[in-house]
Every structure is written in C-alpha cells, then in structure tokens.
Amino acid sequence: MHPPGAAALSPTTTTTADDEGTPVSVKIRERLNAAKKRFNANDNIAEFIEPGELEQLLDEVTQKMEGVLSSMVIDTERDHNTDNTARRVAKMYVNEVFRGRYVKAPSITEFPNAEHLNELMIVGPITVRSACSHHFCPVIGRVWIGVMPNEHTNVIGLSKYARLAEWIMGRPQIQEEAVVQLADLIMDKTQPDGLAIVMEASHYCMAWRGVKDMDSKMINSVMRGVFLKDPNLRREFLALIPQRKS
Ligand SMILES: [Zn+2]
Secondary structure (H helix, E strand, C coil), X not given: CCCCCHHHCCHXXXXXXXXXXXXXXXXXXXXXXXXXXXXXXXXXXXXXXXCCHHHHHHHHHHHHHHHHHHXXXXXXXXXXXXXXXXXXXXXXXXXXXXXXHHCCCCCCCCEECCCCCCCCXXXXXXXXXXXXXXXXXXXXXXXXEEEECCCCCEECCHXXXXXXXXXXXXXXXXXXXXXXXXXXXXXXXXXXXXXXXXEEEEEHHHHCCCXXXXXXXXXXXXXXXXXXXXXXXXXXXHHHCCCCCC
16 A cells, blocks of 8 residues: 555655755666666667656756866857857757657557558658767768558558657667667557668768768668568669669
8 A cells, every 4th residue: 555645756766865966867867777778879768757857957968068168168158159058059959959868759640551551652751860879960861761561550640750750860879770760660650561761861970070071971771571571572662762862
C-alpha cells in the first residue's frame, strides 16, 4: 500500500536536503544509469526527464555556455553582440536542433491497410537537418524512403515520414547511424514487407573546417526485408529516385 500521493514520486526523484543544489543534468543521468540506459548523443532520453526539468536543463546549459564564452576570452559584458549568446546557443541546442533527444516521438496515427496497397511507394525527397556528433557542425541533406506494404502494414500519412525523420535527425548524429535509427523506427511503426532509405547530405565540418571541401556529399542507404532479398525491387527503387544533383 502506498500512502496517498506517494505513487506520483518515483524512488529516484525523492527530494532530500542536499538534492537542492544538484544540477538537473546529474539527476537525469542518475536515472539513466539506474535504468542502465545508454545516453549517447543520438539517443532519445525523454522518458527520463520529468515535467519542468527541460526548462531547468536550458538554464544549466546557458550557464555552462557562459563559461565557454568566458574561457574563449569574449567580453560578453561590453560586446552587446554576444551578451545573450549563451542563452541563444542553449536554446538552439535544447529546444531546436537537438530537440529530438529531449522530447518523445511525434504521435503518429496508423491506419490499417484497407486498400490492400502492395505496390512500391516512395516518399521524398525529405529535407533533413542534423549536426555531426564529432563537431556539432550542421549536416543538411535529403532522404528518400521506399516502402513495400503488405496487407498487415500500417499506413501513415506522407507528412508523418518527415516528422519521424525530423525527430531522429534532431540529435547530434552520425549519418550511418541516423539512417539505421530511422529505418528501425519506420519498421516499428508501419511493419512493411520491406523498407529502403537513401540519405544524401552535406557535412559542414568538411566545408567550414578540416579539408574545407565545399562539394563533397555523403550518401548511404539501408535496405530491409524484401529490398534485401530482391535485387529487382532494389533497382526499381533506386531508378525511381529522381536524379540526384552531383
Ligand atoms: Zn564533424
């Protein structure tokens, strides 16, 4: 038996006297460790964040960013261009470009395949925006998704593929892992006979820094189910993707 109200508190969130000054990131990390959950850059950790904590996390990241600017010897007090930069960068990371780490998956309504669709369907190009885990530099590109449904496949609206892609890409990513995460998610939501994903992206860590190559793109693909077994289907999908600009 729980006393009234006790059920709302999980054991890890019980507030103790010296819990007050504990950074919210530490509390979230303790929950992840207790649950033995991985929290790599491209993992979603939404289920370990309690209501109100994302705002606290934003404050904590702001403070730490102020420290980064200070260590870079930028006079944020007199340089009015940078006086709110720490907050802006924190908001950009937590609420915008890496939001896919901190919020739950978009809710997607799945419909039964009442029309018994069983022909190859291609969605794309979907514009995707991410950042590399190595440098936090933008990764911007396009994704094509090929779905081979069967009578048990759940059908989702075309725009929902873009929403699922946005959630996966909204984390510091490695392109090879991003396409696999997206494939796993779409397989899980729709249960098709086969799934094919091609992603083509520019990595700004190659253009802005490093080799400063403005034109190189990375292309990779994932094939699942019938796309793995049937080379003709794979060829059909790749032939139907509009000619990519080189
Ligand atoms: Zn990079």
